[in-house]
Amino acid sequence: MSAPPAMSEPLLDVRGLQKFFPITKGFLQRTVGHVRAVDGVDFTVNEGETLGLVGESGCGKTTASRCILRAVDPTGGEILYRTRAGKVVDLATLSSSELLPLRTEIQMIFQDPFGSLNPRMTLLDNVGEPLLVNGIGNRRERTDRVAELLRLVGLRPEFMHRFPHAFSGGQRQRIAIARALATNPRLVVADEPVSALDVSIQAQVLNLLLELQSRLKLTFLFVAHDLSVVRHISDRIAVMYVGQLVELAPTAEIFGQPQHPYTAALMRAVPVADPRVRTADGILGGEVPSPAAPPSGCYFHPRCRHAVARCRVEAPELREIAPGHFTRCHLAGEVTF
């Protein structure tokens, strides 16, 4: 619909993000190595846009998003966030007390609508909790706000005294969205928000997210593995492979001319919902390497059909090959993938 606001300072600027998990061994819990779950992720998110973060399981997309939320503490890198007050802070190094006021600005939507709501609390308490713990409004005002939020996500406010067990998966996801929006956040990290839902419910929730974004001027970091869903909702898309960002570009461009062989293979692998279009050609062979022992050079070279000698020894850097189009490939621009 609308192009991202150009040339403005980004809302979120992630630079060289790293998260290593130690591998321990033996009785003394000696560290013998590291799983490089996130190792070199750079991207920006502009205000009001949706950045899609895609990759297969174990690629580090979820860990990266949780670093931004500081649900896990990053090992290295910067997470520069422009606050509502206009100040730029590094989320990676803030203490938990310094983070507290920013919690209202950055919120999260989870994958599993059955696990993300406290089953022992009513909708009022679940949705109203962010307001309560941040000292927003008195009891009456909070109740009014919860009613407003429920209406906003398409649920009847009368439901607020019910418990989550009374709702279906799609409805629970709406409740979780209402809770995420309670404190008027600016950035919402959505971690696979529709992948646990039924096909006929996915579209409802996607539409709701789009509608809320334009109404409330929200910025989304949308983490998912389903390319058609990510393509549908994102302005720009970032692709991750074995902890690294391998390509980042506007949606139409990345689908039109992918500049990384992994992105291209990922797109070819999606089964098309049309029996007249056969998706047999160019299936990616091999397996995703372990982030504990990644291959030398370019992490993708053992599976890449374009790989040359250089790819085996020299790790490519993320570079901008066209305005706003970044790729981590030596051959980008020379070969069509």
Add this chain to the structure above:
Amino acid sequence: MTSDQTPLLSVRDLKVSFTLDEGLVRAVDGTSFDVMPGQVLGVVGESGCGKSVTMRAILQLVERPGRITGGEIRFRRRDGGEPVDLARLSPRGAEMRDIRGGEIALIPQEPMAAFSPVHTVGDQIVEAIQLHSHRWEAGGRKLSRRDARDITVGLFRDVGISMPEQRVDAFSWQLSGGLRQRAMIAMALSCKPSLLIADEPTTAIDVTTQAQVLALLRDLQAKYNTAIIFITHDLGVIAQMASYVVVMYLGRVMEEGPVDEIFHAPKHPYTKALLRSIPSLYGETRVALPVISGALPHPFNRPPGCPFHPRCPDVMERCSAAVPSLQPVAPNQLASCFLYHDQADAG
């Protein structure tokens, strides 16, 4: 189906109910379809549509408090002769055990749970091959361990597992998700089944691995001409894999027909709405998708009449009063909808 072939499997008006404290759940409520020899039948539906329960009923694996309460599951055995009604066989009887695993094999969604973690994958397949020796050896002689192991290595090679001689001695937890699913397919093929039931075989694995497994299944199907029932909620996978499609909703078949007709000329409002609501790789982005309004009803709370009528855009007065039966609506297509006929199901 217009083909004059006799079906390999013929499900007629199958009903499966679960008696729970909260009430009776009719998980499968009058489902009928045929599987032809060598055909890939796709069964598509959302959660609670009864697709998995139907498959469990075919294998006689419905667990308490579930029970097959009606209908027939006629299966034509390899020895020729009259089809047997699997619904009447004892779940633990010798004949059902021989058919299950011997002539009908299952590829489950989670292969991790299907392999025992304390035996090597190879040992488990070798055991299955020895149990079904007569399928490999004409004389009915029991295969030796060595011969069965050779067959296993061959199967591993067939399903595209590299270094099969080493991999047969691996434990399931040592294999990656993709390899494990390949090993599961090898296990399913070990008894040379005439029908393979694949229950969401690629839901738990990644998209590039899924592409590999789907390609493998397609190749194996072409090579052995095994009939496959392919269950999934993913319309893309169905479009790529199936030749004939059955669309289920709340325990009933809404529509069935050849894959091209289902995707390009759907008749039932549910099929139409479902196809419209999925984001594609080619459509316009960041616009509202056409949706199916409302939520899937709770299983205790089945709507009367056509199960889809509360969410149907073309609902008529009759839809809440009677259950439409599955009738021909086009040369190769059947649908349960009063828009096309006025045949109702009794009861």
Add this chain to the structure above:
Amino acid sequence: MTTAIAGKEAEDRVAVASNWRLVWWRFRRHHLAMASAGLLIFLYLIVLVPDFFSTQNPEQTDARQAFIPVQMVHLFDDGGVSPWVPAIVGKRHPVTLRMEWTVDPKKKVRVRFFAPGYSYRVLGMFETNLHLVVPADPSMRIFLLGSDRLGRDQWSRIMHGTQTSMTVGLVAVILSVVLGVVLGGLSGYVGGKTDQVIQRVIELLQSVPTIPIWLALSAALPRDWTPTQVFFAITVILSLVGWTTLGREVRGRFLALREEDFVLAARLAGCSRMRIILRHMVPTFTSHIIATSSLAIPVMIINETSLSFLGLGIRPPAISWGVLLQEAQNIQTLALAPWLLTPGLVVIVSVLAFNLVGDGLRDAADPYSN
């Protein structure tokens, strides 16, 4: 974009039902557990006012009335309601010269329900003399479960023993729950070094055989302590040894819950650590703790009974089931007065009831499991 839920009344009732109500609905279906719960409520009534249920002072001795047999209460006489117990007649054995008592159903001793008897204090607060059943003639003594070698009324003594034994069980379990939740919670939530230390302590406590520990600890109690002091000391000893299982369980729950999405959601909402623990984590496993504790009470009761039976727990003149069973240690006494074994029966029944209730609770505790 409105999503309507079919508004059925039954469904609404479930929709607004809190966790506790769902647990209750599930527990209610468990008939055996419900009956056991009724029995336990009755036993705890006895704990509150044992004297009301007694027919006479449990300490009242009369050597001449030793080993009196059971006098059953009969409700009807002469076609009308007129409760009575058969009288007892004594005869001296010509050879052993011992008094031998038998019941004589022809002679009737009238009894009355809810009538005044000896006076006692209810929970130390007010004085009353109301009893469930007493002889119509206050100078008579009746022995509903016979008498022991000192002529004390077994029935009244069981009532008082119930008070002690059931209280020890309950208090010991409450103490171990507190210990288990606090230490297990610390272990699970804080982790690291704290976790290591607490886990090692639990392993140590679990590896030492319990009977010798009790023996050592109770042997260390000063002999000049009053029965009340001993009573509390025994309770503390039982819980010090008994908290470990619960501590492990609580730790496991904390570890699992830390990974739950709704706990992360609460953290991201800005909840404090205390609020996350108290509002989100603890309520999630309270029902489990209650179920586990109700299964731990009978173990405590058995432990107390065994200790007292061995003469190392509660000591006379305090009365507990174990103390009463001590009287039945002698085979000769048993042959002469089998009713002295009745405290054992009470132990079995109450332990069974606790186990059944605990099982029912455990099944009902997680209404979200399916």
